[in-house]
Amino acid sequence: MIVSVKEILEKAKAGGYAVGAFNTTNLETTRAIVEAAKETKSPVIIQVTEKTMEYAGGRMIFNIIKNDVEFYAPEIPVGIHLDHGASFEIVERAVEIGWDSVMYDGSRKEYADNVSMTKKVVDFCHKNGGNITVQGELGSVPYLSEHKLAVVDWDAYMTDPEQAKDFIEKTGIDTLAVAIGNAHGFFTEREVPDWARLEKIRSLIEIPIVLHGASDWEDGKATKAIELGVNCFNVDTNTRLAFVNTLSTIFKGDKDPGLDLRSILGEAREAVKESVKRKMELFGCVGKA
DSSP states (O other), rough: OOOOOHHHHHHHHEEEEEEEEEEEOOOOHHHHHHHHHHHTTTOEEEEEEHHHHHOOOOOOHHHHHHHHHHHHHTTTTEEEEEEEEEHHHHHHHHHHTOEEEEOOOOOOOOOHHHHHHHHHHHHHHGGGOOOEEEEEOOOOOOGGGGGOOOOOOEEEESHHHHHHHHHHHHHHOOOEEEESSSTTTOOOOOOOOOHHHHHHHHHHHHHHSEEEOOOOTTTTTTHHHTTEEEEEEEEEEHHHHHHHHHHHHHHSSSSSSOSOHHHHHHHHHHHHHHHHHHHHHHHTTOOOO
8 A cells, every 4th residue: 555655764763673765667676676565564665766757757657656556565555755856846746746755855955055945845745734755865975976986075975963953943854864974876885884973863853864875784784773763775776786687697698588578577576576575674674564
């Protein structure tokens, strides 16, 4: 069943676990995420970027997710979220289509501009008692494309705890994406996340905390982040790798893969499903549906 992302994350916060927000780009990835959630009885967030809306068609990809959930997993709480909305206009478009959870990413702007634009988005999404969940970002989670040598002054990128409190008070956002040394894609992260910073942020704010760039958060990092207050991990690169690596193995193998796209893409879908299930176990949300 389609439910509010805010509801999913508030339950995770109260229960001391985290939920995965997995990016999808097509039918196969969507089906893999929904099947993983159904098999593990896990709440889940399925999210789409502006580029995916352009690629797949905003209405098309939204309704693929919605129909998949409603027909095949009506007992599983699933939220649909716009990831990294870069403008007020893309938020408007997503809301008009049917999204009830959006992220406005003003993290690359000056603080005052981020506050101003995020508040505009919140006012639009909350007007007349509207219940559209809004995620803001403070601090900045770097991409490899921004830093060719992967060298970062982490202190300049990470979220200021006191500023996070002020940001929430001035904008009225429902969830906050923070930066504690995490990074998108293949960018080299801070060697040790700034746990003290995360702990301070949690002590000052009440709303759910989201961590982007969490595809490779294994070896105890995710567990510690949850203990210190993270309620949601965004995952994209991990599922992309599962999909693409499976296709690469199929086409580079000795056996002729044939022309049955259902068989070929089905294997990639299974690989994504297994990667999602592993993340759900790691985040502690298995059985929480």
